[in-house]
Amino acid sequence: MIPVLLDDVVVPLSMRAIQVADLRSWSGDENAQTARLLASVMTHIQAAEKPFLGRDEALARLRSCLEAASAGKGGVALVSGEPGIGKTRCAEALLALAEDQGALALWGQCSEQAGAPAYWPWIQVLRDYAEANTDEELRVMRGS
16 A cells, blocks of 8 residues: 545645654555554544533643743643543644644553553653654754
């Protein structure tokens, strides 16, 4: 299977970022790469289809953190609360906003199963970051 880009289809910027990130590193291993591309696309489609209700204040606060980060100001935003109140959905909405602004948005997630490796969310984020950049870009960022 060969990746195909459909120029006539209007695709949200966040979906184009997925296409670029995944197709940039296309290795020719059709099964693994195709499965990864489809999983990324489906995750974003499913997030976009979910209604986002009752979390306008939380998203406004997160949006202001995103604006500060875009202006070069570092910081951390913690989304916490009881199970099922919309923490993941709020983070998905922020991720979509960041990607639509052209940011490289990375996602790490804790496993609810016992035995997950230490620092698992950070491992996922760093792995995705490395995959989104060429070896040369990574060397420049490291300063070597």
